[in-house]
Amino acid sequence: MPIPDTIPLLNIPWEDALFVVLATLMLVAAILVVTLRDIIRCALALIACFAALAGLYVLLGAPLVAGAQVLVYIGAIAVLILFAVMLTQAKAAPARLVFQTQAIPAAIAAVVLAVLIGLAAVATDWGELGRRVATGTDALAALLFSDYVLPFEIVSVLLLLAVIGGVYLARRGDER
Amino acid sequence: MTLQSLDAYLVLAGALFAVGSFGFLARRNAISMLMSIELMLNAVNLAILAFGAFVPGLAGHASAIALFVIAVAAAEATVGLGIVIAIYRNRRTPLVDEYDAMRE
Numbered sequence: 001m002p003i004p005d006t007i008p009l010l011n012i013p014w015e016d017a018l019f020v021v022l023a024t025l026m027l028v029a030a031i032l033v034v035t036l037r038d039i040i041r042c043a044l045a046l047i048a049c050f051a052a053l054a055g056l057y058v059l060l061g062a063p064l065v066a067g068a069q070v071l072v073y074i075g076a077i078a079v080l081i082l083f084a085v086m087l088t089q090a091k092a093a094p095a096r097l098v099f100q101t102q103a104i105p106a107a108i109a110a111v112v113l114a115v116l117i118g119l120a121a122v123a124t125d126w127g128e129l130g131r132r133v134a135t136g137t138d139a140l141a142a143l144l145f146s147d148y149v150l151p152f153e154i155v156s157v158l159l160l161l162a163v164i165g166g167v168y169l170a171r172r173g174d175e176r
Numbered sequence: 177m178t179l180q181s182l183d184a185y186l187v188l189a190g191a192l193f194a195v196g197s198f199g200f201l202a203r204r205n206a207i208s209m210l211m212s213i214e215l216m217l218n219a220v221n222l223a224i225l226a227f228g229a230f231v232p233g234l235a236g237h238a239s240a241i242a243l244f245v246i247a248v249a250a251a252e253a254t255v256g257l258g259i260v261i262a263i264y265r266n267r268r269t270p271l272v273d274e275y276d277a278m279r280e
Binding site: 015016019023026027030031033034039042043046049050053056057059060061062064065068069072073076077080081084085087088089098099100102103106107109110111113114117118121122126127128129130132133134135139140143144147148151152155158159161162163165166167168169170172 | 180181182183184185186187188189190191192193194195196197198199201202203204205206207208210211212214215218221222225226228229230231232235236237238239240242243244246247248249250251252253254255257258259260261262264265270273
C-alpha cells in the first residue's frame with residue numbers, strides 16, 4: 001500500500017513535516033553544542049546535529065552527500081572529537097566558566113549575522129528556480145571523474161598530508 | 177503550496193552559521209571552538225546543497241562541491257585536533273585564554 005502524499009487528518013505534506021522536524025532538531029542541537037557546560041554532552045549534541053543535517057540533505061535530493069555526512073562526520077570527525085575530549089579534559093574538572101568574557105558581544109554579533117544573512121537570502125532575487133531535483137549517484141560520479149577530477153586528486157593528496165601532519169603533531173615527541 | 181523553498185533552506189543555513197560563529201567567539205575550550213567551526217562548515221554545505229537542489233543545472237555540481245567540503249573538513253579536523261592535543265601536552269590546559277605564551 002503506497003504512503004499517501006500528506007499526513008492523514010492533518011493534511012500536511014510529509015516533506016514539509018520532515019523539514020520542520022529536522023530543521024528544529026538541527027538548530028536545537030546546534031544551540032546545545034555551543035551552550036552546554038559539559039563538553040562531552042556538547043560532542044553528543046554535535047552528533048545529533050550532524051544526523052539531522054544528513055536528513056536535510058536527503059530532503060534536498062543529495063543522498064550520496066547524506067551518506068558521506070554520516071560516514072565522515074558522525075563516523076570519523078565526531079569520534080575524533082570525542083577522543084580529543086577524553087585526551088585533554090581528563091584531569092581538569094569541567095571549567096568554571098564556559099564562556100569567554102566577550103560572550104555577550106559575541107551573542108549580539110551572531111544574532112545580527114543571522115538576521116543579515118536571512119534578510120539577504122529572502123530579499124535577493126535568485127532568478128527562476130526549478131522544482132527540487134535529486135542527484136543520481138551515477139550522474140555525480142560522471143561529473144566527479146570528468147569536470148572535477150583535478151580537485152578530486154588534490155583532495156586525496158590533501159587528506160594524506162593531513163593524516164601525516166596530524167600524526168606528527170599529536171605524537172609524543174622523543175626529544176621532549 | 178509547499179513550505180520548502182530556497183529561502184527557507186538559506187535562512188536555516190544562515191542561522192546555523194550564526195550559531196557556529198557565536199560558539200567560536202564565545203567558548204573558552206579549544207575543542208568547543210573546533211566543534212563550532214564544524215557547525216559553520218556544515219551550514220555552508222547546507223547552503224550549497226540548497227542551491228544545487230533549487231537552481232536548475234547546478235544539481236550535480238553542488239553535490240560534488242559538498243563532497244569536497246566534507247573531505248577538506250575532515251582534514252581540518254585532523255590537523256586542528258592534533259594541534260590542540262600538542263598544545264595540551266605542553267600547557268596542560270584546553271582553555272584558549274590561558275594560552276598566553278606569546279603575550280609576554
